[in-house]
Amino acid sequence: MNVTSKQIAELCGVTRGTVDRALNNRPGINPETRAKILRVAEELGYRPHFLAQSLVKGHTKTLGIVLFDIHNRIFSQLFHAFEAEARKRGYIVYLVLSNRNKELELEYINNLLDRRVDGIALLPANFNKKFESFLLRSRTPIVTFGNRLAGPFPYIWIDDKQAIRDSVAFLASRGYRHLFYVSPPLRRKGKENIYVPEQRYNGFVEACEAIPDMRFNVIAQKYYLDELNDLIEKTDGKRAILCSSDVYALEVLKWLKSRKIRVPEQIGLMGFDNIDVLNYVNPALTTVDYNVNAIGTGLADLLISRINEEEVPAETLIAHQVVPGESVSP
Amino acid sequence: MNVTSKQIAELCGVTRGTVDRALNNRPGINPETRAKILRVAEELGYRPHFLAQSLVKGHTKTLGIVLFDIHNRIFSQLFHAFEAEARKRGYIVYLVLSNRNKELELEYINNLLDRRVDGIALLPANFNKKFESFLLRSRTPIVTFGNRLAGPFPYIWIDDKQAIRDSVAFLASRGYRHLFYVSPPLRRKGKENIYVPEQRYNGFVEACEAIPDMRFNVIAQKYYLDELNDLIEKTDGKRAILCSSDVYALEVLKWLKSRKIRVPEQIGLMGFDNIDVLNYVNPALTTVDYNVNAIGTGLADLLISRINEEEVPAETLIAHQVVPGESVSP
């Protein structure tokens, strides 16, 4: 059914070598024969067989991106930007979702490698030496984001530590002297790749400790609302809850409302990510904004540069900024 | 660098045919030679070259899915389910975003076809005969969702018309006698594929007309808030706004709040889709819920069945239900 270059050759009474010269307009061919071949190819709706082409050329013009999932709006937006940039540069992309599952991630990366993607953008769940040497051995360009590896894999994201420091400074400037920091569980250190949560955690502790009269607690467990409840009852003064992501902040806000605790009158609240749904919640959440599209685009750009064997910086950090909302008092 | 079956053959002192018999455990091979070959392959970390394999086998174990974008949570969730099911069945998936752009969609489908995907799940932006015959000529299994084509392409979604009818009935049962229906623009009919918006629109009109004393207006334009404003000022009585999606409803709610119009005391409000962010907005929005995961999974299932040349229903409709919230009065 699909027309091949061989058929075109026969129809034009030439050989496939000549057809190839015409199609990929390479030098050394009579303009007339070229025109004829091109016309016939056009008429027959010829399209080169991509797989065969890839097989011999050694590249597939295909990228893979592995994400945990696509529930957090941050990541769907990032993908959108990544995909748009990739397409502009002639690549098409496989999106695979590891669900934070280390085995699944490995299996997926193998699948992508089997399909000979030209490069992979990776939000790594795995992190040990074995994993990294596996990636290295693949000899495939890999760029990371949102979670870091130790090896020589370019990384693009924001400066998480500084961003949380800025958040603490902001809350301090508004007179808050007791902060509760809600973070994903951290005790799984060594068992999971928690680079970013850890950076944020460190930023929080450092920033708080640098402020003489600042008191603070870290909540990093699954039942964080229970712990938050205890903490709120046991303390007083001007307090604020700082969440490591808007998703947490939204949950906390919902819970506070159900408990009839007013924000910011009784307690301040701050999120992180500035996801678009914040547009629809009251009070408007104070949060940290950064340009996710820039990350997505930059990720594709970095990866394609690496594929073209250009030098790229080991680390590129996107700017962030605190966005004041109504959830902290003036 | 990558080890090939040829190398294994040499190392084992046999020919590639034999290696193939061992690897794909086909009959007609001495158990001992097989064991040896398998061992060597294992040691060398042999992985078959997927492209070469595909080239000769004629399939790629790859699916393509084309979406408008991934901003609406409905679609990211749908993708997640689709991807999970596809993976379970041994397929990996290309996700491409047409941005509702007809030319881009065509280009993308061509890209997918070039890469010889085994099947495509399509949310079509195009819709004319030419487009459909193009799809048919590709001889590639295609399944549609969320927007319909005229031709023989299996379709999976919900019964949009009935769902809106149910919404109207629900509002009527709560005593509302004047409804404003907010829909995407419909005048582009003939220029864009607006199957679903049209179904919903028809359902709305039919349902309203069947209720003797029901008054209603349809707002289907870009500046719908302005029109809504006029309408609200010119009318009175027990009124409600019915939106064709939660995204609209959220915008409307935000606008109502800014205008200090109370929901549901002064006006009722209802959305459609039951997206997860509704969890965080007040008042809780009344909406229509359906199982998106079932659609995503079903989509993959349908597509793979078609690939395996099994018969599938031309249309499969997923159940929906009205979810009462606080945004309509009791």
Next chain:
DNA sequence: CTGTTAGCGCATTCAG
């Protein structure tokens, strides 16, 4: 300027 030849890596005949 064009034809011939040899692969890319694998699957699948047909002989032996």
Next chain:
DNA sequence: CTGAATGCGCTAACAG
């Protein structure tokens, strides 16, 4: 049970 040969569709180097 195994070897040799052919082809998937395309590219590229070498002759002529």
